[in-house]
Amino acid sequence: MKDVGQWLRDADPLGPASDNSDDAGLSPAEAHAIRRAMLTALDTRTPAPQWWPHPLAIAATVALTLATGVVVGRRLPPPREPRDAPAMAHAGGAPLDGGLRQLQFATPGGTRVIWVFNPDFQP
Amino acid sequence: MPGEAMAIVAPATAARRDDAERLGTLFDAHHERLFRLARRLSQNADDARDLVQETFLRAARTPSSVPDGMPNEEAWLVRVLINICRDKWRMRASHARLDPRGDAGRPLRPADPEAAFIARSLVWRALDALPPRRRAVLVMYELEGATISAIASLLGVTPVTVRWHLSRGRRDMAKMIGSPGGDES
Numbered sequence: 001m002k003d004v005g006q007w008l009r010d011a012d013p014l015g016p017a018s019d020n021s022d023d024a025g026l027s028p029a030e031a032h033a034i035r036r037a038m039l040t041a042l043d044t045r046t047p048a049p050q051w052w053p054h055p056l057a058i059a060a061t062v063a064l065t066l067a068t069g070v071v072v073g074r075r076l077p078p079p080r081e082p083r084d085a086p087a088m089a090h091a092g093g094a095p096l097d098g099g100l101r102q103l104q105f106a107t108p109g110g111t112r113v114i115w116v117f118n119p120d121f122q123p
Numbered sequence: 124m125p126g127e128a129m130a131i132v133a134p135a136t137a138a139r140r141d142d143a144e145r146l147g148t149l150f151d152a153h154h155e156r157l158f159r160l161a162r163r164l165s166q167n168a169d170d171a172r173d174l175v176q177e178t179f180l181r182a183a184r185t186p187s188s189v190p191d192g193m194p195n196e197e198a199w200l201v202r203v204l205i206n207i208c209r210d211k212w213r214m215r216a217s218h219a220r221l222d223p224r225g226d227a228g229r230p231l232r233p234a235d236p237e238a239a240f241i242a243r244s245l246v247w248r249a250l251d252a253l254p255p256r257r258r259a260v261l262v263m264y265e266l267e268g269a270t271i272s273a274i275a276s277l278l279g280v281t282p283v284t285v286r287w288h289l290s291r292g293r294r295d296m297a298k299m300i301g302s303p304g305g306d307e308s
Contacts, residue, residue, distance in 0.1 A: 004293045005265040007300060011246035012266050013162055023168050026158050026175070034176045035150050039143055041183040 142186040149189065150179055153200055160201065163262040164208050166251060178204045198277045201259075205278070208255035249299035253292055260288040261296070 009015060013023040026034070101117040154175060161171035161178075181203050182189050189199055250258055256278065263269040263277070264285075271289075275282045
């Protein structure tokens with residue numbers, strides 16, 4: 001049995017057993033046609049811009065955007081903090097059942113405070 | 124002013140003339156060797172001609188990417204040719220997946236193993252089924268007589284990679300044509 005190399009050599013289209021003249025190589029006319037096609041392609045190609053490559057433009061745009069963001073961010077005043085005073089949520093004007101009055105409010109931290117007034121209080 | 128216009132146009136024209144001259148020399152120096160390789164990598168002489176033409180057209184589209192010096196030029200052209208083969212091979216493989224009744228789906232058993240023609244086409248169909256780089260390694264080693272290191276430098280890979288492709292290629296071919304394998308390198 002033959003090995004793979006021998007199989008390949010026996011079946012080689014350019015080997016001594018080959019009978020196809022097409023396989024021998026490019027004819028002068030074919031070589032000339034390919035050469036001409038190549039030189040025509042050289043003449044018709046569009047020149048690529050060399051001084052400002054595309055990736056560099058993208059990188060510059062990203063860098064500029066980041067720099068603008070940082071500068072604007074530094075110049076803007078910081079956001080205003082909420083006042084320390086509690087926000088009045090509800091002041092119970094009307095007496096509840098039993099004649100009790102109450103005052104409800106929420107602190108900036110979110111704590112809800114309910115004061116119930118003592119009706120018997122005498123200052 | 125005509126004088127100024129000439130001054131602007133002249134460098135581009137001169138560069139183009141240099142490129143044309145260089146490509147012409149490149150073609151004259153390498154087209155025969157490239158055709159031989161292309162013929163052994165393709166099914167027929169027409170495909171080989173197309174491969175050679177496409178390779179030189181790629182060189183014409185980006186002449187600056189062709190390195191200087193004879194061995195570097197040759198290596199560049201061989202790699203481009205193999206890449207083109209790979210593109211065609213992938214396209215054919217995807218067509219074969221879409222059409223399983225095609226040539227690639229048929230078993231590689233000849234009806235008459237004694238017939239030289241059938242045996243030859245069997246070998247070439249098996250070779251054709253290999254990935255292009257592996258096929259190129261087999262062809263260069265077995266048919267062109269190139270050494271492992273020469274193939275490695277042509278393809279821009281390590282000798283270990285070349286040996287691996289050679290071994291896998293022989294094994295795959297042996298499996299397909301029913302020949303004893305050959306990890307004999």
